[in-house]
Amino acid sequence: MGIRFDSVTVAYDGNVVLDSLDLTVEPGEVMALLGPSGSGKTTALRAVAGFVRPASGRVLLGDRDVTDLPPHRRGIGMVVQQYALFPHMRVHENVAFGLKARKTPKGEIRGRVAEALEMTGMAGYARRFPRELSGGQQQRVAIARALAIRPSVLLLDEPLSALDAQLRSGMLAELSRLHRELPGVSMLYVTHDQVEALTLADRIAVMDAARLQQCGTPRELYREPKSEFTASFVGGANLLPVTVVSGGVDFAGTELKADTRGAVAGARATLCVRPHLVGLGEGPNRIVGTVTEIQWRGATHRLYAEAGGHTLMADLRELKNPPALGDRVMLHFAPDDAVLLPAGVTHA
Amino acid sequence: MLVHSRKGRWAVWAVFLVLFVPLFALPLLVVLGASFATHWSGVLPSGLTTAHYRSATRGEALQALTTSLVTALTASLLALAAGAWAALAGAALNKRHRRILDALFVLPVAVPSVVVGLSVLVAFSKPPMLLNGTRWIVILAHTVLVTAFAHQSVSAAITRLDPAYEQVAASLGARPGYVLWRVRLPLLLPSLTAAAGLCIALSMGELSATMMLYPPDWTPLPVLIYAATDRGALFTGSAVAVVLMAATLFTLFAVSRIGAKASYR
Numbered sequence: 001m002g003i004r005f006d007s008v009t010v011a012y013d014g015n016v017v018l019d020s021l022d023l024t025v026e027p028g029e030v031m032a033l034l035g036p037s038g039s040g041k042t043t044a045l046r047a048v049a050g051f052v053r054p055a056s057g058r059v060l061l062g063d064r065d066v067t068d069l070p071p072h073r074r075g076i077g078m079v080v081q082q083y084a085l086f087p088h089m090r091v092h093e094n095v096a097f098g099l100k101a102r103k104t105p106k107g108e109i110r111g112r113v114a115e116a117l118e119m120t121g122m123a124g125y126a127r128r129f130p131r132e133l134s135g136g137q138q139q140r141v142a143i144a145r146a147l148a149i150r151p152s153v154l155l156l157d158e159p160l161s162a163l164d165a166q167l168r169s170g171m172l173a174e175l176s177r178l179h180r181e182l183p184g185v186s187m188l189y190v191t192h193d194q195v196e197a198l199t200l201a202d203r204i205a206v207m208d209a210a211r212l213q214q215c216g217t218p219r220e221l222y223r224e225p226k227s228e229f230t231a232s233f234v235g236g237a238n239l240l241p242v243t244v245v246s247g248g249v250d251f252a253g254t255e256l257k258a259d260t261r262g263a264v265a266g267a268r269a270t271l272c273v274r275p276h277l278v279g280l281g282e283g284p285n286r287i288v289g290t291v292t293e294i295q296w297r298g299a300t301h302r303l304y305a306e307a308g309g310h311t312l313m314a315d316l317r318e319l320k321n322p323p324a325l326g327d328r329v330m331l332h333f334a335p336d337d338a339v340l341l342p343a344g345v346t347h348a
Numbered sequence: 349m350l351v352h353s354r355k356g357r358w359a360v361w362a363v364f365l366v367l368f369v370p371l372f373a374l375p376l377l378v379v380l381g382a383s384f385a386t387h388w389s390g391v392l393p394s395g396l397t398t399a400h401y402r403s404a405t406r407g408e409a410l411q412a413l414t415t416s417l418v419t420a421l422t423a424s425l426l427a428l429a430a431g432a433w434a435a436l437a438g439a440a441l442n443k444r445h446r447r448i449l450d451a452l453f454v455l456p457v458a459v460p461s462v463v464v465g466l467s468v469l470v471a472f473s474k475p476p477m478l479l480n481g482t483r484w485i486v487i488l489a490h491t492v493l494v495t496a497f498a499h500q501s502v503s504a505a506i507t508r509l510d511p512a513y514e515q516v517a518a519s520l521g522a523r524p525g526y527v528l529w530r531v532r533l534p535l536l537l538p539s540l541t542a543a544a545g546l547c548i549a550l551s552m553g554e555l556s557a558t559m560m561l562y563p564p565d566w567t568p569l570p571v572l573i574y575a576a577t578d579r580g581a582l583f584t585g586s587a588v589a590v591v592l593m594a595a596t597l598f599t600l601f602a603v604s605r606i607g608a609k610a611s612y613r
Contacts, residue, residue: 049519071518072527078519084512088534097530098520142516149520 001062001152002027002186003048008057010043018043019210020057027062027152030179030187032197034233035207041190044207045155048188050074061153072101077146081158083138085130091141092117092126098149116148117141119178136167143178156189160196172199194234198222206230222274228344231272238278238312240271241343249340252308256285257335268343273333275302278314280323283332287312291327305329376593382586400587409572409588413595416552416569419483420599423490424498424547430491431498432540436528439506453499456492465489465557483566489557494547501546505539541607545600552596569595 003025010018018040025031033041046052047059050071058067066074077098085094095113104112117123120140130138139159146154159175160168176199179187191197197204198218205215206229214221214230225231228239242249244267248257251271263269280303289305289312301322303314314331323329351357383400385393403409431453438449456464468489472479479485513535517527533540555570562571569592576585 049515051515070524071515072521072523074519075521076519078516080512080516082510082512084510084516086513086517086531086535088537097517097522101517101520101522101526101530145516145520155519 002029002060003031003153003188004058004060005044005047006058006060008044008047008054008059010040010047010052011055017210018047018054021212023205023212023215025186025188027186028183029202030189030200032189032191032201032204033207034191034194034197034204035213036192036233038209039207040210041192041207042157045157045188045190048074048153049076049078049155075149075151075153077149077151077154079139079142079146079154079156079159081161083130083135083142083162085138085141085145087130089129090126091122091128091130091133094130094141095126095145095148097145102149112148112150116144119147119181120144120174135163136171139163139171140174143175147178147182152185154185154187156187158190158192161191161193168196172196175200198234204234206233208233224339225272225341228270228272228341231339231341235274236313238271238273238275239341239344240273240310240312242269242271242340243267244269244340248335251287252310254287254308256287256338258285258338258340259336260340263340270341270343272339272341273337275313276300276315277337278312278316278331278333280314280316280319281330281332283334285333285335285338287331289329289331291323291325291329294322294325296322303329305331307331379586379589379593382583383590384587385583388583400584401591403584404587404591408567409569409591412567412569412572412588413591415483415566416592417595417599419487419490419566419568420548420551422487423494423551424544426487426491427495427498427547428502428540428544431495431500431543432502432536435499435503435506436532438503450499450503453496455496457496461493461554461557462560464493465560468492468557469560480561481563483563485561485563486558486566486568489561490551490554493554493557494550497546497550498543501539501543502536505536509535538607541603545603545607548599548603549596552592552599 005021005023007020007022008018009016009020021040021044023031033044035041043052047054050066050069054067058065060066061074061076086097089097092113095116096109099109099112113126114123117126120143122137122140122144125133125137125141130141133141160171163171179185179200189197189200201218203215203217204221206213206221208229214226221230221234225234225237231237232239240251242251242256244260244263244265245255246265248255248260249269249271256271258271287307289307291303292306292311293304295302299318301316301319303316303323305312305314312331351360381393382388384396384398386395386397388394434449434453438446441449468485469480471477472485472488479488509532513531514527517531518524522530553570555574558568558571559574562568569588573585573588573592576588
């Protein structure tokens with residue numbers, strides 16, 4: 001079952017926290033809502049769950065308008081950051097909770113609980129109390145509890161934020177597997193972590209300041225960001241303030257080749273280049289800068305260089321003889337690796 | 349540990365004993381001593397006897413003990429039901445309305461209990477609400493007096509309760525009543541039993557309002573102690589006081605056992 005936001009606006013005390021969101025999650029799709037805190041992403045999820053009532057707009061699950069339905073009649077599975085396992089119930093009672101609340105026949109409950117625990121790899125822990133489990137195990141139980149009711153929509157609210165980095169990547173793989181095993185379940189996945197969104201989502205909706213900024217496949221967002229916010233939030237980017245000239249752009253007196261279709265000569269714009277697409281040495285688009293910082297990151301060196309009053313970042317394959325601070329270096333990138341964006345905050 | 353040096357720790361212990369022994373322990377020990385005495389003219393009581401206890405555990409005194417226990421348990425249960433209900437309902441209100449509700453529930457504690465006793469007496473002395481002369485007026489007054497504590501401790505626990513529990517429960521398809529019964533109340537149980545203990549302890553010792561209200565056939569234990577000491581029977585009164593103390597402690601212990609068993613942490 002799909003989810004549809006139809007110009008959903010949510011306000012608390014006249015303060016708009018979600019501004020007319022239009023978004024459709026297709027059946028079986030994983031949609032990540034990605035944004036910093038306060039961007040409205042969690043509010044959007046809560047509107048689907050029924051914990052906030054939109055000031056205007058409709059929320060649809062499949063063809064059903066659920067805007068005015070209380071949460072318990074929506075039939076949605078939900079997993080939250082702090083797990084919220086019922087501490088007074090054993091694991092199997094937690095997983096059975098939704099089934100009992102829905103008056104599922106007793107004989108069926110046992111099988112469904114076992115199935116959900118099996119699916120999340122927690123079958124051996126049915127008799128434990130939540131406090132006897134690690135954080136990762138608790139989150140698996142929380143997922144099993146949500147899956148036990150066989151929801152057609154699963155809401156995940158920062159589900160991995162409370163886990164450490166290593167567990168998180170394991171759980172990411174686990175969630176991808178679950179998604180493959182449950183092709184009919186639509187998932188709305190709220191996160192502030194772009195790695196989670198890029199790894200897991202079929203499409204990403206980038207949110208900022210209560211508004212949807214851009215929605216697309218991870219590749220689209222990465223290759224063709226439409227705004228400076230999207231470019232820097234998804235993947236990180238060099239955002240160079242430039243002026244459009246014929247056949248390219250002018251960056252602080254340096255002429256660079258770029259695709260300027262749709263831009264008028266003389267207009268101000270922002271050139272977006274991903275740090276890992278910037279190379280050291282001679283190349284087609286050259287910028288000379290002064291090294292201000294160099295960080296060794298194992299497989300790569302992250303180089304910061306000052307040029308034309310701006311700092312450029314370059315992720316370079318580990319260098320044998322890295323430049324020293326204050327050295328003049330030549331940086332380059334391929335013209336088709338750069339994306340021209342409308343001018344934004346960097347011009348201010 | 350707050351105090352690290354060995355000397356400092358000794359000093360803290362010394363201050364604690366100097367303050368605690370005369371203020372808390374000694375009066376209780378004196379009552380305990382007096383309850384076994386027939387004379388007390390020197391430093392220590394003399395003429396040790398258990399006769400006071402014989403009279404303190406039968407007849408009138410036993411009747412009064414039962415009265416106190418029934419009053420305390422009934423009033424506490426009523427107070428817990430009303431206080432917890434109000435606290436749960438108050439949690440759904442906005443801040444200003446909740447403050448008004450809290451203030452209403454604190455009122456009986458803010459007002460001297462003699463005044464509460466008097467107002468209950470005046471309010472329920474005429475038909476159609478004639479409770480004066482029945483045991484119910486005592487139970488009612490105790491309920492009014494202890495509800496504040498039940499309400500306060502339960503509403504404090506509710507604000508600490510993570511809303512994610514009830515939200516997840518609702519998303520799983522549980523109706524609000526089911527969520528209350530299976531999730532919220534079990535999670536609140538530790539503070540409910542703590543509140544029950546507090547209510548029982550307060551009610552077992554209540555004297556000032558009770559004095560104005562109690563009918564002849566419903567004399568709680570504190571009234572009996574007061575009457576005994578008032579007519580000069582200090583040693584008998586002490587024995588009854590020790591029985592009251594023991595009964596209260598036993599009841600609190602029993603309630604806390606229920607709480608510990610129900611607790612999941």
